[in-house]
Amino acid sequence: MPWPVAAREGSLAPDVWQQAERSCYRDLLSAVEALVRFGERLKHLPPEGAERVALMSVSAALRAEGLWFGPEKIALYRSMRLAADSEAQVLARASWAVRRLTGHGAGVLDGLRDFLGRTEVAQPLDPDPDTARPVGNELDLLGGDFSDHTNRLSDCDALTRAAYGFAFWRREGITPWDELLEPTVAALILGADGRAPFVPISAGHSFDRHGVTSGAGSAEARLKVFYKAVEAGALAALMELDRLMVWRDRAAGATRDLSGGTPPALIQALLGFPIVSAELVAKDVGCTTMTARRNLNIFTERGLAREVTGQGRYRFWAVAG
Numbered sequence: 001m002p003w004p005v006a007a008r009e010g011s012l013a014p015d016v017w018q019q020a021e022r023s024c025y026r027d028l029l030s031a032v033e034a035l036v037r038f039g040e041r042l043k044h045l046p047p048e049g050a051e052r053v054a055l056m057s058v059s060a061a062l063r064a065e066g067l068w069f070g071p072e073k074i075a076l077y078r079s080m081r082l083a084a085d086s087e088a089q090v091l092a093r094a095s096w097a098v099r100r101l102t103g104h105g106a107g108v109l110d111g112l113r114d115f116l117g118r119t120e121v122a123q124p125l126d127p128d129p130d131t132a133r134p135v136g137n138e139l140d141l142l143g144g145d146f147s148d149h150t151n152r153l154s155d156c157d158a159l160t161r162a163a164y165g166f167a168f169w170r171r172e173g174i175t176p177w178d179e180l181l182e183p184t185v186a187a188l189i190l191g192a193d194g195r196a197p198f199v200p201i202s203a204g205h206s207f208d209r210h211g212v213t214s215g216a217g218s219a220e221a222r223l224k225v226f227y228k229a230v231e232a233g234a235l236a237a238l239m240e241l242d243r244l245m246v247w248r249d250r251a252a253g254a255t256r257d258l259s260g261g262t263p264p265a266l267i268q269a270l271l272g273f274p275i276v277s278a279e280l281v282a283k284d285v286g287c288t289t290m291t292a293r294r295n296l297n298i299f300t301e302r303g304l305a306r307e308v309t310g311q312g313r314y315r316f317w318a319v320a321g
Contacts, residue, residue, distance in 0.1 A: 011219065012168055014152040020219035021160045027227040031159055032195070034234035039196030041241045047102075048272025049244060050197050053237045054101040055274060057200045058094050060233070061184040064206035069094060072275035072316075079273070079280050097185045101198045108165075108186045109150070112143035112174065116182060134174060142174055150190065158193030163226035165190050166207050167219075180208055191230065201233035244271055247319050251304045262287050262295050270305060275316045 021028060042050055055071035062069050067090055077083050077091040078098060096117060099105050106114035118135050134142055150165045169175070169183035184207060191199040201207075207226050248271060255263040265285040269276055273284075281292035296317050299305035306320040 012149065012164070012171065014164075017153060017160060017164050017219045017223075018156055020223050021156050023220050024223045024227060027224055027231075028157055028159060031227040031230040031234070032157065034231045034238070035159075035192070035199060036195050038200060038234040038237050038241075039192075041238055041245075042196065045241060045245065045248075046268060046271065048268055049241055051098065051102050051272055052244070052274065053200050053240065054098045054198065056202065056237070056240065057101065057188060057198070057233065058097040058181070058185075060201045060203045060205065061097065061181045062090065062094060063203055064180045064184070064208065065178065070274075072318075074098065075273045075275065076277075076280070079283065080277075093181055097181055100185050101188060103197060108189050109147050111140065112146060113139050115143075115186070133176070139174075142172055145172070146174070158195075159191045159199070159227065159230060160223065162187040162191030162199070163207070163223055164219075166226070167222055170208070180206065183207075187226075196234075199230050199233065200237040201229055202236035205229040205232045243321075244319070247271075247304070247321060250321075251299075254302050254304055255299075258295075258298070262291055263298075266292070266295050266299065270299075270317070270319050275308065275318050277314070277316050 042053075052071070055074050058074060059069055059071045069087070069090060073083075073087075074091060074094045078095050083091045100115070105117070108115050112118075113135075116139075118133070118139060146165060146168060149168050150161050153161045153164050156164075166183050166187040169186060170177070175182045184201070187207060188199040188201065205228070207229055248267060251267045251270075252264075255267070262285060265287075266281060269281050269284045273280065276296075278289050278293040278296060281287075281296065282289045285292065296305060300307055300317065300320075303320055305317045307315055308318050309316050
């Protein structure tokens with residue numbers, strides 16, 4: 001169908017998912033290995049590295065909804081609230097997702113009302129059944145059921161519990177069927193289990209691929225899709241972090257002759273944001289816009305940054321190389 005249609009879900013019985021995990025154990029091991037490597041690599045980078053990967057993951061989750069918002073646009077909205085009126089609502093959802101992935105706000109098992117930020121949302125008197133969202137006591141009850149059902153798989157790996165929680169979320173309609181960001185973020189947090197701050201995903205991969213949701217949503221099929229998406233996301237994140245680590249060391253050496261605190265702070269800003277402007281750097285670093293622009297020009301001359309707009313005004317820069 002050309003419109004979103006809820007799939008006929010497979011069984012959510014815990015024993016079915018436990019058996020499915022055993023059947024997909026090799027895929028699980030590959031996903032866990034990639035996730036652990038991602039978590040270890042993050043320890044060698046400042047917190048900005050995790051936020052950068054979070055931006056990439058949120059962008060990928062939105063793309064699964066058919067919304068093409070790159071990490072750069074989300075980063076600019078988060079820092080400077082730059083957005084057209086038609087995009088503001090989606091970018092606000094994206095900003096919420098980045099906050100949750102980077103550890104800000106309530107946890108997913110602490111109550112869905114706080115996790116989703118629906119503490120003050122009132123349901124319309126005549127809600128559209130296709131977009132209505134549970135609120136208040138209904139959401140609290142669903143949150144309790146979500147935690148109870150997820151905890152029934154305590155003998156399984158956290159990635160399996162996350163996939164199960166994602167399937168439960170979708171079946172219960174905690175968010176409208178055509179919105180994937182919220183259940184994806186919940187799964188990314190649940191699946192990490194201390195091995196990384198969150199599970200990264202990459203563009204082109206989703207936990208809700210067409211072949212799984214259009215009628216054959218068995219536990220084994222879901223887990224295979226989930227594990228493959230986790231592995232691909234972790235490997236893509238590792239490649240990006242490796243690139244940033246090489247650039248960081250090169251930038252530190254190339255700016256050693258520069259005095260003041262702005263150059264080191266600019267390195268941190270370029271690590272944390274996929275794209276920056278002089279105004280954004282000034283706000284993030286705590287310097288004047290003129291100082292930020294002068295240092296960005298120096299970084300460009302030394303091959304550390306590249307100007308991506310080609311304009312005389314409203315210029316933006318990104319890491320070079």
